Amino acid sequence: MIKVEGMTKRYARTVAVDNISFEVEKGRIVGFLGPNGAGKTTTMRVLTCFLPPSGGTAKVAGFDVLEQPLEVKKRIGYLPETPPLYPEMEVVEYLTFVGKLKGIAGSDIKRRVDEVSERCAIADVRNRLVSKLSKGYRQRVGLAQAIIHNPDVLILDEPTAGLDPKQIIETRELIKDLAGSHTIILSTHILSEVEHTCEQVIIINKGRLAAIDSVSNLTARLRGSESIAVEVEGTDGVLNRAEVQGRLERVAGVSAVICKESRDNRCLFEVESLQGYHVRGDLARTVVGAGWNLLELRPIALSLENIFLELTASEQQQTVVAKQ
Amino acid sequence: MRNIFIICRKELKSYFASPIAYLLMAIFAVIFGFFFYSATAIFVVRGMESQMMGRGFPMDVNEWVIRPLLMNASVVGLFLIPMITMRLYAEEKRSGTIELLLTSPVRDVEVIVGKWLAALLLYACVLGISAINIAVLFFYGQPDWKPILVGYLGLLLQGGCLLAIGTFISTLTKNQIIAGGATFAVCLLLWVLDWVTAYETAAWGKVISYLSVVTHFEPFAKGVLDTKDLIFYVSMIFFGLFLTARSMESLRWRA
Structure with missing residues (x-):
């Protein structure tokens, strides 16, 4: 659905995106992950034909963003970082305007506006002025605007930024709901978001592709x-x-034992095991067998957070992280 | 065509949803009203004078009242036009809605023409206020209506050309005040350019004077529809909108 090959975007003095290539299949939700200033927004802007690439190609649904921008734009719904809203309009008025702009026929417009306001839970503010809406509602009106013409590809730039936790969960549900019929790219610097909503992750850092995988x-x-x-x-x-x-070190398969915390007669250890060994049972038996109480035994999952830091941090930063 | 209409409608709505449209109309009504009062008062005084001298009443309403009024209206327009155009693009750039316009399946040209057309329609509404004053003249006298129509056509053409330039300037900045200020400076300059003919008779003086929007408006105010002035205004409109289109394109490449 989306194919980017060797895409580069240079601004006057800086290279924002440097030779990025990736592909997204139809119906996937892809998380676009990177620290601030990594080039996420720039990549999205190229895909939406807002900016032309300086080099390489980007294709959406088989149409090149430079050669056939109108065809690409018809198939894309885009929610920029700040929702593009006109404060002096009412919500319905705004959605009707965007719908017409996206080429929906006059007879279908009312139905589509009703559908998306239902879907994005903004039906109760339909007749309010956009300038009077709270941040959460604005974001949802922005999302409604992006899906109004039922595009093949949805590009969402930090869709949950500035929402409260309940709204974040609702928005994620909505996004998951939209997948399947739409191909979705969403950018974020919040890692848990990717873990919760996305099937595939593209990590970029300083304009370069750091990793792309499920x-x-x-x-x-x-x-x-x-x-x-x-x-x-x-x-x-x-x-x-x-x-x-x-004693813990003598358990078969244990490579290292570090004492993390010690208080009174308690002690918390971090045990590293070798690959292929299941040491938890033996650890428990060893502790209990020696007559001590086993208060806690749990695997420390390597979260996406660690992966992210590992992939994006430069060496210097890595040592700082390690020291912490 | 449909897209031009959609954009134009949206722009007109936002002019009339904010105080801008009403403020401009009010300003114009007050200033034009004052000019109208002065022009008719002078006309009446002069008319009585000439009657007392026993010269009958050979004075023409078109020449003595309407022509100066139309000239004045064109100057007042110079001041109002920056206020109309300054927000057209600057506001969209500041609030980020430009991203919506540029990522929607519409051509730049359609957006530009739509916006310019909305500005022109608003300007026409503002000028329309003066029709009330002119109508009073028809009530008490018999002015010739054809020169008036030509005069209004001239006002619209002059407005259209300055609005196109204003639209272009609005694409250059995010700041409405800068856009408005620069447009005002350009409008003012285009107005006073014909002064050079007063002291310069060489060819370049004529060229510069030719660029003045006022030089080309005078025939319209007299009720003369001259193709060369028509062509001047129309080509200036095209030039302004062309610059806007180029500026939009460069916005993508620079941004």
Whole structure:
């Protein structure tokens, strides 16, 4: 559905996007992830024909953004970072205007406006002035505007920015709901958002492609070995830290044991296991067998957050993260 | 065509949803009203004078009242036009709605013509206020209506050409005040350019004077419809809108 090949976008002095290539299949939800200023918005603007690429090609539904922009624009719904709203218009009036602009026939317009206001839960503010709407409603009117002509491709630039937690969940549900019939690209710098809504992630950093994969693959790829948090309590009031550490280290498959936190007669260890070993059972038996209390035993999941930091942070930043 | 109409309608609505349209009409009504009062008062005084001298009443309403009024209206227009055009693009650029226009399946030209047409229609509404004053003349006298029609056509053409220039200037900035100020400066300059003929008789003086919008309006005010003035205005409108189109295109490449 979307095909970007060697796309570069240069501004006067800076290179915002540097030789990016990726492909998105029909009906997928793709998360566009990157720190601020990574080139997410620029890439989206090229895809929506707002900016022409300086090099390379970008195609939407088989149409080149430079050669046939009108065909591309017909098939794209775009929600920019700040929803493009006219404050002096009423919501219905605004949606009708956008609908006409997107080429919906006059007879269908009323039906489509009703449908999208229902879908984006803005039916109760239809007759209010846009300038009187709260941030959450504005965002949803922006989303309604993007889907009004039922486009094949939806491009959403930080769709949940500035919403409250309840609205964020509702918006995510709405986006998930829209997938299937639409191909969706959404950009964000909030990682959990990608984990919750997207099937595929494109990570860019400083204008370059850092990774492109499915969410589960990315997590798996960077999880070399398993880490387990183990909290142990001594039963007779004192706990010999070194002894516990020694015993844990002797469990088969354990590569390292670090004491993270120690308080009174409790101690929290982080145990690293080698790949292919399932050490949790043995760890539990060892602790209990030695007469200590096992307070906690849980695997530490490598979240997308870690992957993201690992992929995007420069070496210097990485050492800072490691020290923390 | 449909898209031009959609854009034009939206622009007109936002003019009339905000105080701008009414404010402009009010300003014009007050100033034109004052000119009208002065012109008719002078006309009446002069008329009585000539009657007392026993010269009958050979004075012409068209020549003595309407022509100066139309000239004045064209000058008042110079001041109002920046207020009409300054928001056209500057506001869209500032609020980010330009992204909606540029990513919708419409051509730049359609957006430009739509916006310009809306500005022209608003200007026509503003000028329309003066029709009330002129109508009073028909009530008390018998002015010739054809020169008046030509005069209004001239006002619209002159307005259209300045509005096109204003639209272009509005694409250059995000700031409405800058757009308005620059447009006002250009309008004023185009108005006073014909002064050079007063001290310069060389060819370049004529060229510069030719560029003055007022030089070309005078025949219209007299009720003379001359093709060369018509062509001047129409080509200036095209030139202004062409510059706007180029500026929109460069906006994409620069942004």
